[in-house]
Amino acid sequence: MEPVTHMLTGACLSRALGFPAKVRYATVACVIAAEIPDADYVYRLGGPLTYFQHHRGWTHALWSLPLQAAVITAAFYFVHRSQNKRPQRHANGVPPRWLLLFGLCLLALLSHLLLDWTNNYGIRPFAPWNPRWYYGDLIFIVEPLLLLFLGGALILPMLFSLINGEIGANRSRSSGRGLAATALVLMTALWGFRFMQRNEARTQARTQDYRSGPVQHMGLNPYPINPFRWFVVAETSSALELGSFDNRTGTYDTDTLQTISKPPVTPAVTAAKQSWLGRVYLDWARFPIVEDRGTVEQLHPDMDLEPQERTWRVVRFTDLRFGYPVLGMSGSRAPLGAEAWVDATQHVQRVFLGQSEQKLP
Known part of the structure; x- marks a missing residue:
């Protein structure tokens, strides 16, 4: 997924679990952890192919997540120590519970892998021992619905806070927790709905009559916003057939049908x-x-x-x-x-x- 969705998910995780009221640095650490696996962009210094080779590699592998969580937690530990050596201007009374912060970072890191798995680029969670790519094929890499769910859950409490400030009401430290939890539930529900739609589309797509012969391999790729529409790639022995399938009608969009013959090997x-x-x-x-x-x-x-x-x-x-x-x-x-x-x-x-x-x- 693109970075904004990752970071919004991290912020909603922290708020939904009530961590801002329990652990100092919870939200900012969670936002950083939710995006930090994409720090593999540093490989871009070696050129585009070097980055392409290592993207979603070891930083997206399960074994590395505790290490990344430990590094983030350690960074905030040293920030906290340095702040304690200076007069505190904005002490909020929330203690830094390092073990809980580590666990929250680990959860945010797992959310990054889960979100990346849901699109059709894939991840390699067991690299380097198993370099196989895994794909969910559920959500387009930029999904406006997720941005709406997650962004709304964070923006609405800010608006409510402004209103409360105008009328003199006290603001709860756990403000917005219910909205954040609702956003995460809606995100999960969207995944589940698209999972069912994808499976139904695959079943229907396999029954189509393909011009180049029986299908050997098929992939269904998501469009943004519309959960019923899928870009289908059907591979036969001699060609790849492309089409757009709609669950609502159970048919291909005839304007997108295309057959690409496998080119000769020169x-x-x-x-x-x-x-x-x-x-x-x-x-x-x-x-x-x-x-x-x-x-x-x-x-x-x-x-x-x-x-x-x-x-x-x-x-x-x-x-x-x-x-x-x-x-x-x-x-x-x-x-x-x-x-x-x-x-x-x-x-x-x-x-x-x-x-x-x-x-x-």
Whole structure:
């Protein structure tokens, strides 16, 4: 999920459990813990492919969560010690219960993994011993309904507090606890509803008559807001068929039906698959299309190219589970596409992830 949902979930967890009234630093620690696994963005310093290789890796593995919770708790312990050496201006009377704070951080970290599992990018919770990806395929990576539930649960108590301040009423330290709990219940209910809708859609989608033959592998990918609509990728022996399925009608949207034949495996494609990019991308992809698209000069005529680069072959990697037109994504230019430029000796010379180039060793 995107960062805002993670952090709102952390804040709602802390408030719903009543921790702000019991443990100092509870809410801020919970918000940090709910997002800290995405600190693997630091791998971006090594280039886009380095980040892609390590994203949702060890920081999203179950074994690392107690370590991350301990680091966050220790950070607040030292902050607390340093504050106690100075005159207290805003002491709130809530003691720092470190073991409870550690447990809350651990819970917030688990919420991060659960939220990431619900979308179709996936997580590797048992890496490095088991590098398998796990996917919930329930919620789009940006889900406005979750933002509405969680954000509303935090904003409404602030508005009530302003009103109470105007009329002179006292504000409870556990203000908003019921709303936060309700938001979490609604989030869980949305997951459950979409789980049922997805299973029904999969059952119905498998009964469709696919033009390229029997289905070997199928994936249903969520759209935002609409819980009844799914982007279907059905893989047969010779092609991948794409369509949009609606639970309410039990039929495909005929405007989105598309059959993509599996491209031939050229020498350039073989070299690209065996490269660093190929190994990382194919380990992650669920419905990959790896295609020799032509020469660099044909595909990138506006680029400033060296003479020898003009005849290199461009091998494009695409994962069709991200091929549906939502939030600007579409077709071969879907997010998380990649390119390998292969020379005449079948060596990969340049690599791009999206529009960013990865420097090769």
